[in-house]
Amino acid sequence: MEQQIKELERQARQLETTVQDRKSLINKATGYGEEFLNSLSEKPAYVNSETMGKGVYELPFDEKPKDFDQLLQALKSEVDLPGLNPASGKHAGYIPGGGLYPSAIADYLAAVTNRYTGVFFSSPGAVRIENMCIRWMNDLIGYPDGASGNLTSGGSIANLIGLVVTRDDSGIKAEDFSRAVIYTTQQVHHCVIKAIKFAGLGEATLRTIPMDDHYRMKADALEEQIKSDKKDGRIPLTIFASAGTTDLGAVDPLDEIGDIAEQHDLWFHVDAAYGGFFLLTEHGKEMMKGIEKSDSATIDPHKGLFLPYGSGALLVKDGERLYESQHMSANYLQDTYKATEEASPADLSPELSKHFRGLRMWLPLQLFGVQPFRAALDEKLLLTRYFYDKIQQIDSIEVGPEPELSVAFFRYVPENGDANAFNKKLVNEIHNDGRVFLSSTHLNGTVYLRLAVLNFRTHLEDIDLILSVLREKIRKLEVI
Structure with missing residues (x-):
């Protein structure tokens, strides 16, 4: 042998x-x-x-x-x-990811050393780094000292955990799920619909609250619906609001919604996966006033902090609620329980084994400082407004509402023929050309093109190129 x-x-x-x-x-x-x-x-x-x-x-x-x-x-x-x-500054479709180089170095170091960051006992320094990142984001949101959170693979898992915490904290039983009500709008990210299914709440009622002409939830309609549901014997469970919808970049009236949630004792979750880090800017603080009233929030460092994909976060105002929902013990982990100075990620998430994600966030923030990130976000806000103004100088262009963050949508209306068919051809022409990338969407049967500016490499020359390509392709299709 x-x-x-x-x-x-x-x-x-x-x-x-x-x-x-x-x-x-x-x-x-x-x-x-x-x-x-x-x-x-x-x-x-x-x-x-x-x-x-x-x-x-x-x-x-x-x-x-x-x-x-x-x-x-x-x-x-x-x-x-x-x-x-996705690394290209000319990618302005969907919500662009990042890819900061120091984050790649951090991932290399994390993988080579292979630190296990599930429990504080096994790698106290690494867990402190992750908790330091979470604390910084909680401060950004405006949560108190008792807040907690978890670094996730992205907004989808963060929203799922947030919904499970909501379910567990409410105390409702499986027999009550069919009476539970979840409030959101048609602009909610589709990962929330998946989360409802994965959380076992498929029988719950999903209320899509009407929106205003900027595609933001109507707070008065929300309150009336909650009152109606209570009267009918239903169980209002949670409000899923958005701080920057993926589709259109809309920000719901968080301040008003927060007051309604408190009045009716509902869990208030904000999906700020895309828009959350605009809180680093004065404009973002104004747009997201009231986010601190939420009970939990999703925020994606691989969006507004320009980190590589696989960088999300769930933040919870009352950290004990997150712990009570996610913590579970095991016999083979008994040695780890003696080290409890810091919260262990495995107690705050479904994950046990996990990559040392925090290093890819900690390293660039330390190397660069916060200021360049704030400047980049302010730049993206201004670039979007620049595009919004310039695109209207093209004849027959119709635009959506003035951008609240860094997403703008528009369409070309030809003199003859179907506008939807034309805009589908227009986006296909852009994709076939390849120099720049835009995406499309549809609202109530109308096709629009989307510009989403969030890549840290996107600058004025890139926006000018996008405008030039749009003019070129519109002329080409009009001739055809």
Whole structure:
């Protein structure tokens, strides 16, 4: 048996790279990254590829090793070329992600050291870093010292945890779920609908409260609906408001909604995944007045802090409520219970094993300071207003309401033909061209194009290029 163990050990030791191997791998990887970033300004924002990355299937997993250069080439041609380039400053569709370089360094360090950040006992310094990030975001929202939270993979999981905390804190039983009512608008992110299903509340009633002409929830309609539901014997459970809807960038009247929630003893959750970090700006503070009245909030550092994808957060005003909902003990973890100086992430989330996410947020905030982030967000707000003003100088353009944050929507109305068909062709022309990227949406059957400015690399020259491409494609389609 010992001989067999030794032989298996010899084979398994191939997984431990040598100093020379590590240097070669990291040098080639950083070289690849440098080439990608140095040529980023010349790269298209979107590539409409016929193969759509199918070449990765030519590299099946098998018993024999492959050359790293070959794998990097596959990444270049099959992963980093086709489709949308989220790193590009010319990506102004959907809600752009970030990709700060120091965050990539942080992820490298976190992965190499492989710290386990589930419990304070196992990695106290790492957990302190994550809790430090959460505390900073709670301060930004305006929550008190007893607030808590958890770093998640994104807004979807954050909203799900927030809804589960709401459900658990309410004390309602499964037999009551069909009487429960959740209040939101048609502009709520679809991940909330998924969260309702995953939280076991599929039988609950989802009330879509009417919106004003800026696509914001009508507070008076909300209050009337709550009163009506109470009168009918239903159980008002929670209000899901938005601080920057993904589709249109609308901000619900949080101050008024907060008062209504308090009056009727409802849990008040704000989905600020997109808009939350605009609180760093004076404009954002004004737009989101009242967010501090919420019981919980979702905020995504991979949006407004420009971090890589996989960076979300749930914040809860009363941290004990989050702990009571998510905490669970296990026999094999008994050694960890003696270290309780800091809250453990595993006690505040469904996750046990998790990546050390906090380092990718902590490192750039320490390296750059907060000021450049605030300046970048103010820049995005002004760029959106600049676009909104300039796009109206194109004949036959119709625009939506003045942007509240950094999303603007518009459409072209041709003299002849169907406007919806024209705008679908227009967005397809933009995608086929690839120099810039915009997305489309539809409101009550009307097709619009969307501009979403949030990439930290998007600057004035990029917005001017977007305007130029729009003029060019409109002229082309009008001739056709």
